Amino acid sequence: MNGKIKRGKIRSKDIKSIAKDTKNISFKVKKRLLLDGLCCANCAAKIEDKVSKLNGVASASVNFVSKTLTMEIEEEDKVSELIAATKQIVTNIEPDVTVKEKEVAKSNKFVLLLDGLCCANCAAKIERETQSLPEVMSAIVDFVSKRLIIELQDAKNKVSVTEDVKKIVKRIEPHVNVIVESSNRNSSVNNKEDEKDDNKKELIKLGIGGAIFAVATIFNFSFDLELLLYLISYVLVGGEVVLRALKNIARGQVFDENFLMGIATIGAFAIGEFPEGVAVMLFYQVGELFQDIAVNRSRKSIAALMDIRPDYANLLVNGVEQKVWPEDVNIGDVILVKPGEKVPLDGMVIEGNSVLDTSALTGESIPREVATGDEVLSGTINKNGVLTIKVTKDFGESTVAKILDLVQNASSKKAPTENFITKFARYYTPVVVFSALALALLPPLLIPGATFSQWIYRALVFLVVSCPCALVVSIPLGFFGGIGGASKNGVLVKGGNYLEALNNVEVVVFDKTGTLTKGIFKVTDVKPVYGVSKDELLEYAASAESHSSHPIATSIIREYGKDINRNSIENYNEVSGHGIKVKINGVKVLVGNEKLMSSERISFTSPETAGTVVHVALDGKYAGYIIISDEIKEDSAKAIKELKEIGVKKTVMLTGDSAFVGEKVGKELGIDKIFAELLPHEKVEKIEEINAQKSSRGKLVFVGDGINDAPVLARADVGIAMGGVGSDAAIEAADVVIMTDEPSKIVTAIKVAKKTKSIVIQNIVFAFGVKLIIMILGAFGVATMWEAVFGDVGVAIIAVLNAMRAMRID
Template structure:
C-alpha cells in the first residue's frame, strides 16, 4: 500500500472508531431523547458526513442519481421518522463496506505497483575509467554503464564486458535466473544477481523496456471492457428507476390502502432505497478487470486494457508469424552431409573459412557450428556473389559455398536436395563436396502452445510466413497447425489475414501473434494483436494489444485462461449482487425486511463481491 493510501485508510479507521463509540454510548445508556438523538446524529455525521457532502456536490453538478444520493435520502428519512439508531447504523455499516473496499483496491494496486517497481533510480555511467552515479534520463545511446550485483539494469543495451546471472521475473514472470555474457542483450528492469557487467546502452530511458511497460500498465485501466461500460449505463438508468419506485412505494399505498400508516410505508420506501444501491457492481466489476490485468502482468503478460482482456474470451482463430514467434529466429546447422570422399569436419572447416568475411545469418550459423577461431590469413581472394553465395581460396583450394544457382552457374554437377531448411552446397576445386543444412529451431514450447490453444477451444491455428513452402509445411505439420500460407511478402500478410478474418463468424475474433517490424501492420489490423516483447521490434510492441514479455508462445494459452477466469468471477459478482438485491427488494416492499437486511443487501453484498474480485489477482494458470 502506498503512503497516501495508508494515511487515508488510517484516517478512515480513526473516524469510524469514534463514530462507533458514540453509537455504542447512545445505544447502551439511557439519556434524554434530545441527547440520544444528538449522539446518534454525531455518529452519523462522523460516519457519513462525506457521503452527504458528495451527494449535495453531485446534485449541484447535475449528477443526482448515484449511491451517495440514495444513502443520504434513506438515512435522513430514517432520522425524520424517528429511527435514529437505524439511520446512524446504516451509514456506519456503509462506511465499513467502503473501508474494506478501499483496502481491497489498495491491495490490488499495491500488488501491481510492487510488480512494476522496476523503475531504476540511477545508472553507473563509465566516464574515463571511473563510474559516476547519474539519473537514467541523463545517459545517452552508446554510453557504457556498469551494473553491480544486486542492482537493477537501468537501460536496454548489449553486454560488452563480464558475465552474470540476471533475475528477469519482473518483466517475464519467470522465476529461473538467466545467464548472460558478452554480446547478449539485456533489458531495463532485469536485476543483476552476481557478476559485474558493463553494458553499451542501445536505447534512451524514454524508449527503454521498463518505461514502456510502466506506461502500458498505467494506461491499461483507461480502456474499459464492454461489461464495465454496460454496468455504467445500467447504473445510469437503474438508479432513477429505483428512486421513483421507492417514492411511489412510500406515497401511494397510504393513499389507496385504508388504514395504511404513512410512516410504515415511508420506512419501506427508505429500506427499498438502501437495498437498491448498485455499489457491489460499480466497485467490484472494474476491480475484477483491474485484478485480471495485474494477474496477467505477474505472469509476464502485459494487456493494454480490460477491453482486450475481455475480448480474449471471444477468440476463435489464432494466426501466427513463424520466425521469432513459433521459431527462435536463430539459424543453426542441423546436418552436414559430405560427398566424394570428404569428411564432415573437413567440409565444415572449409565452408566456415569461405564464409568468414560474410555477415549473413547463414554464414554466422556455419561459423558458430565450426566453433573455432577462423584464421583469416588462410583465406585469399574472397568474393561474395550476390544471390548465389561465396567464393574463396582456402589453403590453396577454391571453395564455392552457396545455393543451387551457384552450382549451376559454375557448371558443377551436384545432387539437388529437397529438405526443410536452407541448403548450402559446397564445391572444392570444382568438385561437389556435399551440403550443409541450416534450419531455424522451433521454440521449446511451441508445440505445447498449439495443443493448449486447441484444448481451450480455439478452432483454427494458422501460420503466415515469408519462408519457402517446404520449410513452412514441415513446421506446420510438426506443430499440428490447421493451415499454413508460405512465401508471403509483408503486404501479402495483411491481405491474407484479412481473408482469414472475413471468413470468421461475425461475433468471434481473430488474434495475430508476431514479433517483427513487418508484422506491425497485421498486429494493428487484428481484432487482438499479440507481440513477442522480449526480443520483438518496437513497432510490433507498439502496434499490439497484448505483449508476451518472455517470447514464449505458451503464454497465449495462459492469457486466455486468465481472461476466462476474470470473466467468470465478474459474472459471478453480477449474478450474486442482482440476485440478492432482487430478493431483498421484494421483501422490503412487502414489509418483511428491515434496515439491517437492507444494509446487508448493500454493504454486505458489495464486500463479498469485492473479496471475490480479489481472487483474480492471485490466479495462477495451470501449466498445459
C-alpha cells in the first residue's frame, strides 16, 4: 500500500456535521515532559501542584523516579501555551531543571534488524563487539526478533555507529543484512518470502546431495569413483559450512559450530570414514534446517500473541474516507472504525455505538460497550457498529504503541540465567576444542596399542556434540515466550530479569486504595455539629477540595453537585498526608484527617466506621465530618489466598487511611500485617524495614496503582502497577503492569514466571545431560557421530519446542 487510497464518500452524517458535534464533546490531550536534572522531591510536588492549577490543565502528575511530568490538557489548541507556562513554573521553582519533550529522551536509542541471523552464538559475539564501540552506551541483541537495540551517548553518532555495526556483522556473519528498523510492513512481507525461498533452495541442495550419497552407499563402485561421489555429495551438503568456517578463521572467529562440524567431518574423511563424514554433515544440515524452521515458527507464534498493531486507519478528510498508515494520523483528526477492524489510535467516540473486544490488551473475553463520548483505546477490536472517533493521541503515544514497545524491548532486559549462559558459551567452546585435541593426541601417546585413527574419531565425536546452540537459542526463547504468554493474559512484564525475580517472591506488599479496593469513593454520610447544616458542611468541604484531583476530593465535589465559586477561595495550602488549609469567604477552613486536626489542636470526635473519615473545622472550631466509603475488589480475597497457596510467606498492606479502616479491610482479606495512617515517605521507610526482615534470596514485591506510589514501586525488588491500560504513570514506574486491574493476576504472573523458569531449567539439564553422556560414551568409543549429531541439532530442536510451552498458561 503506497500513500493514501480513496475509498469513497462516507454514508453517515456529513463530515461538517460531525465536526460541529465534536465541539460539544470535551476530550483531553496527554503530554509528557522530561524534567532533566530534577533531584528535589519537595520541588517535584510543588511543580505538580502549580501545573495542575493552570487554567486548561485537567490534571498533572510528576513521577519523581522517572523525572516525568504527565499533563492532561483540556483543549488541544492550548497545548503550546500551557507547555510554555509549565516551563516557566519549573524555572521559577527549580532554575537548574531543563524541560524537554519526553520523546527527546528516547532519540538516543535506535534499532537495527539483523536479517538472516540464525546463529545464537554469533548473536552474542555481535552484541559484545557492538558494546565495545566507544560511542555506544549499551547494545542488546534480541535473537528471537533479530533486533539489535543500541543506545548512544550522542544521537549524532547514529550513522557512524550503524556503519561500524555493519562491519562487525559482516566480519562475524557475512550473510546477515543490517537494516535500520522502520515501520514499513512491506519489508517484513519480503523477509517472509526470502525465508521461504532460502528453505526451498536448501531443501533442493540437500535432496541432490542426499541422492548422490545414497547412490554411492547402495552400489559397489571402484574406490576412486566412490570417493568422487562422496566428495561431490559432501561439497553439495556441507561445502557452505566449511567455507563459512574458513572465512571465520581468516577473520579470527575460530570457535563456532561451522568450525566444529567442518573439522569433525573432514577428520572423518582423513581417517577413511567417507560415508560417515557425508552422513553426519547431511544429518547436521537437515537438523539445522529443522531447527531454523522451529525457531522461526516460535518467533511467529510469539509475534501472533502480540499482534495488536493496527495495519491502517480510515481517515476522514472533507467527507472522504482514506486508508492511511496510523503514523500519518494527527491529534484532532477524525477516523472511521468499521466492524471487525482494530481501533488504530486512542480517541473519543463522536458518533455511533458498538461493542469492543479488549482481549488483545487485557486478556479478558468480556466485551465492552461504547457510545458517543466514551474514550477508546487502540488495539481493541470493533465487533459490530460503525464508530466515528476523534483522535486524542499520536500513534507513538497511543496505548497500543506503548504496549508493543514495552513487550518488544522486554528481551533487552535479560534474566540472570540468560546472561550466565551467554558468558558460559563464550568459554565453553574453546575448552571443549582443546579437550578434544587432548583426547586425540594423548591416549595414542600414553596408552599401549592405541591408534591415532581410533582416538581422532572419538575426539571428532566429542567435537560434534559440544556445540552450545541448544542452550543459547532455547533459553532466551523460553523467557520471551513467557513474556508473550503473560501479555496475552493481561500481564505486561518489562524484562526476563523481572520474570525470573518473580520465582522467589517471599513478601507481597499492597497499597490499599485502587489496588485491593476499587478506588471509587462515594460519600455515604455527612455529620455536622455545632450550628452548621449538612449542605453548609458539604459546601465548605467541596470548595476546599476543588483544587485537588485526589479520588476522595472528587467524591466530595461530586456529592456537592453544584458550581463552586473559586473566587471566594484564598490562601490554598495542601499539607501532604494531612489535608487542606484554606480561606473561603474569610472563614479559615481545615479539611483533612485526624493528623490535621491534631496538628491544629482542634478538639474532634472520630467515629468507628469502615469508611474514610474527612474532618472539617471552621475558624478553629470542629464543624463535623464526612464519611466516604470505598468498595473492596471482588477478587482481592481470592488473590491473597492464592498467593499463600503458591508459597508467598507474608502479605502486608500499607495505607494512609485510618487504623480502623485499614484493620477492617486487612482482616477481611486475610492479610498478615497492616500498617495504617502512613505518609508517602513513611511507606518507603516501611518497605525498607520489611525488606531487611526477608531472606537474602527472597524477593519483595510492591503492588500499587502506579501513580502515587512511584518511590515505593522503585524501591521494591519487583514493582507491580494495577490498572495499567491507558495509564502513562503505571507503565513508566512499574516493572510489571496488570492491565485488568485485578489483584488475582499477580498470581498469574508468578505462575508464568515459575513455569518459564522450570522450562529453562529443563532445557539446561536436558541439553547438558545428553551432551555429557554422549561425550563420555564418545570418549570410551561407544557413541558414534550419529549420536553426536543428535546431541547437537536434535537436542536443540527438542529444547526449542519445549521452550514454546512457556507461552501457554496451565
